[in-house]
Structure formats: structure tokens, C-alpha cells
Amino acid sequence: MYKQFIQNKMVTIEELSFGYRNSKNKLFQDFSLSFEKGKVYGLLGKNGVGKSTLLYLMTGLLVSQKGRICFNKIDVTRRLPITLCDMYIVPEEFDLPSISFRNYVEYNKTFYPRFSMDDLHKYLECFELDMDVNLGALSMGQKKKVYMSFALATNTSLLLMDEPTNGLDIPAKSQFRKFIAMGMSDDKTIVISTHQVKDVDNLLDHVIILDQNKVLLNESVSHICQKLLFVEISSDEMADEALYVSPSIQGKSMILHNKDQEESAINLELLFNAILNNYAQINQYFNISIIK
Structure with a gap:
């Protein structure tokens, strides 16, 4: 039973400590958490509790002062190709080049072995967009839609999304919930970090609520x-x-x-x-x- 429990853990965070250099206080101190396969997690908390930081730590883009984070039993700070091609993060804010989305896909899809063009078309259709849009001409909300479509079409085992509904109008937020449900499978883990909890109602399998280095709730x-x-x-x-x-x-x-x-x-x-x-x-x- 214990072996099966460990095998179901896609991401394990063990005794993590992290703080930014210009801050007197650590965001995380001896912090532990885990994420299982086949679930959509809501990582909830007020602004400033470290939700975004935790996502960047989980990808190895930030490095902790203490502790370890493993993705499929591999330390994420090693930034190995075998892990990088199987995880994707959608940050809250990002820049995209002023090229056609079709060219963007061609340049980037080769980094992800399970990328599916059929899936991409399906997700774009959900958002009423197509491959020929020019990224430089899109609003922030539209950029978020095409970027999230590409992210889900990579079919990585781990997809991290930071405030994905920021910048989306009310119809698009409804489309987002449908979009995530379409892309979910038993071998994927999706972690959605947000303080806009209404936007992820009826979407989550598991709820984690953070507050000042504390896990206040961690339940299905x-x-x-x-x-x-x-x-x-x-x-x-x-x-x-x-x-x-x-x-x-x-x-x-x-x-x-x-x-x-x-x-x-x-x-x-x-x-x-x-x-x-x-x-x-x-x-x-x-x-x-x-x-x-």
C-alpha cells in the first residue's frame, strides 16, 4: 500500500525553505506538500502568500535554500531534458513574439514529444480562435487563450497555471473551465494557482489553501x-x-x-x-x- 502511495505522487516537496534576497522573512520554511497523478488541483490563497513562487520552485526556475522538490522522483533543480519536456508552466504575465501563432507552434512543438496538433486545433476552437492569428496583434486575454491552448496541447504530465483567468472576460472564463476538462486525463496533473476562486468552481478535484507558510486545507x-x-x-x-x-x-x-x-x-x-x-x-x- 505504501509503495502504491509513493508511486501516485508526481511531485513531492520536502522540507522546503525559500525567501527572496530583499525580504527579511522566508515565504516557505520547512514546507512539505505533494501532488498526485490524474488530478486538477486548486492552489488557493491571498496575494503574496507564495503561490506563484511555489510554481516556479516546482519547475526548477527558482532554487530553494533548503529542501528538495522532485518531479517523478527527479530533482527539478537539475533541469534535465527528461523533466523539462514533460512539464509546462503558464505564468500570469508573459510576452510573445510578433509572429503568427502557426510559426510559434512550429518553432516550439519539437521540445514536447507528446505535442498534438489535433488537440491544439480542438482547444483553439473552444476559444473561437485559429492558427493564423498574429501574436503581436492580440489583446492580453487573447494571448492567454492561445498560449494556454499550446500549453495543454503539449500533453505534458505536469501543467502549472498561474492566475490563468486574469484578463479573461466572463464568457472566456466559462470556456476556460470547459477547456481544462477537455484536456484532463488520468496521467496528467494540473495545478491552478489563483485567488479568484469563483473561476475554478466545479473544476477542481482537490483544494489546497495556503496562508503564510501554512497549509490551511489540503483535501479532495x-x-x-x-x-x-x-x-x-x-x-x-x-x-x-x-x-x-x-x-x-x-x-x-x-x-x-x-x-x-x-x-x-x-x-x-x-x-x-x-x-x-x-x-x-x-x-x-x-x-x-x-x-x-
């Missing part, structure tokens, strides 16, 4: 919904037994202990705010070990 969506019940109610009924209450258009959004194993859809924004503002109440239902 199915387990969260087994323990917690998310409800919308127009009155104050059940407010006394609620673990967390927030005003909503319908009246009240509440998180309750799911004593009767009722079905409810996860409300990520409500959960996120509950964890940050009323951690002790939520923590009692999960075996969360806080990393100091």
Missing part, C-alpha cells in the same frame, strides 16, 4: 463535501448551527456540518473565506497538520 473536493454542506437560504434558519455564514443574493450562504451525508456542490469562495476567517471551526472536521 469529494471529502470536503462529505464533511461540509453548502447551502443557500433566505432566512436565519440554521444560522446558529452554521460553521460559517455570509450574505448572498438569496439571503445567506452557509457552511454546515454534513451530518446526514447530503449532497451539495462546493462553494469555493465561501469555503475560502471560511478557512481564512474561521479556521478553527472548519479545521475540526479535517486532519489538518499546520506547517510552521
Whole structure:
């Protein structure tokens, strides 16, 4: 059983410590975490908690002062071709050359052995774009769409996305959720770092919430919904037994202990705010070990 547990871990972060030179405080201190195959992870947290930094550490683009990060049991800081061709990161902000997207693909696809042109066309169609767009003439939102399409078409085992919905309009955010679902498979791991939790509702398999070098929550969506019940109610009924209450258009959004194993859809924004503002109440239902 333990051997199978280890084999399912695609990325392992062990006793990581990292801080920027111009900062007095470390972003991570003796920090450990892992990511399994075949899941879409939401890496959630307020701005400044280190979500983007963690993604760059996971690719080896940043190097920790202490600890180790392994991708498929290989230290990412070695930046070996066998790992680089099997991981892809979509940063929050990026520049693209003023060339046609078709030429961009031709120049870059050879670095990724499992790149699929058929998949690329499928993802572009999802965003209502084509291969002949000029990258220099695109808005930031459009650039993000074509870049994410290329990233998913590489079919790398690990895809890291930093605030992917920033710059997307409301219809495009809906398309994004469809786009990720289309590209997911059992041998892939997708990690989406965001503070815009509404944009990844109904998309995630697993939720990780970070705050100041701490993992406040690290649970599958199915387990969260087994323990917690998310409800919308127009009155104050059940407010006394609620673990967390927030005003909503319908009246009240509440998180309750799911004593009767009722079905409810996860409300990520409500959960996120509950964890940050009323951690002790939520923590009692999960075996969360806080990393100091």
C-alpha cells in the first residue's frame, strides 16, 4: 500500500525553505506538500502568500535554500531534458513574439514529444480562435487563450497555471473551465494557482489553501463535501448551527456540518473565506497538520 502511495505522487516537496534576497522573512520554511497523478488541483490563497513562487520552485526556475522538490522522483533543480519536456508552466504575465501563432507552434512543438496538433486545433476552437492569428496583434486575454491552448496541447504530465483567468472576460472564463476538462486525463496533473476562486468552481478535484507558510486545507473536493454542506437560504434558519455564514443574493450562504451525508456542490469562495476567517471551526472536521 505504501509503495502504491509513493508511486501516485508526481511531485513531492520536502522540507522546503525559500525567501527572496530583499525580504527579511522566508515565504516557505520547512514546507512539505505533494501532488498526485490524474488530478486538477486548486492552489488557493491571498496575494503574496507564495503561490506563484511555489510554481516556479516546482519547475526548477527558482532554487530553494533548503529542501528538495522532485518531479517523478527527479530533482527539478537539475533541469534535465527528461523533466523539462514533460512539464509546462503558464505564468500570469508573459510576452510573445510578433509572429503568427502557426510559426510559434512550429518553432516550439519539437521540445514536447507528446505535442498534438489535433488537440491544439480542438482547444483553439473552444476559444473561437485559429492558427493564423498574429501574436503581436492580440489583446492580453487573447494571448492567454492561445498560449494556454499550446500549453495543454503539449500533453505534458505536469501543467502549472498561474492566475490563468486574469484578463479573461466572463464568457472566456466559462470556456476556460470547459477547456481544462477537455484536456484532463488520468496521467496528467494540473495545478491552478489563483485567488479568484469563483473561476475554478466545479473544476477542481482537490483544494489546497495556503496562508503564510501554512497549509490551511489540503483535501479532495469529494471529502470536503462529505464533511461540509453548502447551502443557500433566505432566512436565519440554521444560522446558529452554521460553521460559517455570509450574505448572498438569496439571503445567506452557509457552511454546515454534513451530518446526514447530503449532497451539495462546493462553494469555493465561501469555503475560502471560511478557512481564512474561521479556521478553527472548519479545521475540526479535517486532519489538518499546520506547517510552521
